[in-house]
Amino acid sequence: MYLNGLDKLDQKIIQLLVSNARMSYSDIGEKIGISRVAVKARIQTLENKGIIEEYTTIINPQKISGAVSCYFEIETKPDYFKEVIDILDKNDIVTQIYRVTGRDKLHVHAVA
Known part of the structure; x- marks a missing residue:
């Protein structure tokens, strides 16, 4: 497992x-048998070392507006590659653009 170094x-x-990034130090300490102060110190150390980078909230757009999340690939001619990226970048429904291996290929995430 990827946690073997800890x-x-x-x-x-x-x-x-x-499983729950909002779990309190006290609740974590109770579950693993150490004090709240020890949990806080360990989490701060993990953050300072860059092992824990951020806490985030994931929004499910389907629950709000019935929107659909989709991934798709686009392959362009080399002369149009930059132009395609610029057009996608200006589009509000596009959330992520990745350049992938292969000739002038993009992997795109959108919510519409």
Whole structure:
């Protein structure tokens, strides 16, 4: 598993945060058998080392407006590659644009 470089307590803390990033230090400490202060110190160390980079909220657009999230690929001629990226970048429904291996190929995420 990708957590092998961490001790057992840090692994448990990360697993709990992955399942619920809003879990309190007290609740984490209760589940793994250490104090709230020790949990806070360990999480701060993990953040300072860059192991934990951010906490995020994931919005499900279908629950709000019935929108659909989709991924698609676009392959362009080399002369139009930059122009296609510029057009996609200006479009509000496009959330991410990735350049992938292959000749002038893009992988795009949109919510519409």
